[in-house]
Amino acid sequence: VERSSEIAALTAQARAMERYMQALAATTKPQVSWNVGGSALLGVGSGLAAGGSRNIGMSAGVTLSVPFLNPAIEYSSQAARKRAEAAILQRAEALEQRRQRIVEVHEQAGAAFDRLKRVSLVLRDSERLRNFTLQQWQQMGRRSLFDVIAAESDHYNLRVQYVNALHDGQQLNANLLSLGRGVNEWLQ
Numbered sequence: 009v010e011r012s013s014e015i016a017a018l019t020a021q022a023r024a025m026e027r028y029m030q031a032l033a034a035t036t037k038p039q040v041s042w043n044v045g046g047s048a049l050l051g052v053g054s055g056l057a058a059g060g061s062r063n064i065g066m067s068a069g070v071t072l073s074v075p076f077l078n079p080a081i082e083y084s085s086q087a088a089r090k091r092a093e094a095a096i097l098q099r100a101e102a103l104e105q106r107r108q109r110i111v112e113v114h115e116q117a118g119a120a121f122d123r124l125k126r127v128s129l130v131l132r133d134s135e136r137l138r139n140f141t142l143q144q145w146q147q148m149g150r151r152s153l154f155d156v157i158a159a160e161s162d163h164y165n166l167r168v169q170y171v172n173a174l175h176d177g178q179q180l181n182a183n184l185l186s187l188g189r190g191v192n193e194w195l196q
Contacts, residue, residue, distance in 0.1 A: 009107055009110060009187065009188055010103065011189050012106070012187070012189055013190060014102065014106075015102060018099035018102055018103075019099055022092065022095035025088070025092035025096075026092045028088050028092070029088040029091075029092045032084055032085045032088050033085055035075070035078075035081060036075055036078070036085075037075075038072060038074045039072075040071070040073075041070075041071045041073075042070045042071070043067075043071075045067045045068075046064070046067070047064070047065045048062070048063070048064045048065075049063040049065075106187055110184060113180055113183050116176075117183075120173055120176040120180055121173075123173045124174055124177055127166060127173050128170060130166055131163070131169075134159075134166050137159055137162075137163075138160060138162075138163045141156055141159040142159070
């Protein structure tokens with residue numbers, strides 16, 4: 009669940025909010041910057057021996073910025089901190105909701121496959137009953153045609169229930185996969 013794309017996006021958003029909060033906090037601290045530059049100018053002529061000129065300039069500097077008064081930064085920092093906390097809580101809530109949904113879907117999938125097993129056992133017995141009923145009708149005349157039709161109908165309805173339970177179970181399995189890292193990773 010934690011590696012799903014939605015949770016990863018919420019995690020990235022929470023980290024971005026934390027970084028923004030740290031960047032705002034850094035603006036209240038002293039900052040030091042430095043620069044170095046140089047230039048060279050050669051005059052036109054045949055060089056230094058023939059009277060040409062050459063100028064070289066170098067510069068270096070260090071700048072120290074100390075913020076003394078910025079009343080709005082405190083409010084901005086508090087707002088950024090609250091946004092970061094809200095993003096973290098939103099991620100935690102989404103993660104918990106997804107985990108609860110996985111538990112529900114897992115229970116539903118287990119119930120669907122349990123139903124599939126039970127229906128398959130009844131379907132097997134229905135197949136035997138259908139065959140016996142048809143055999144008794146064909147060979148002994150003990151059953152009416154309506155008994156055969158009823159047995160066929162019951163057997164057909166059980167087959168439909170079997171396919172429905174199988175479909176439900178497979179669909180819930182795919183839903184479980186989608187709640188995790190996604191179906192694409194499973195297909196690959």
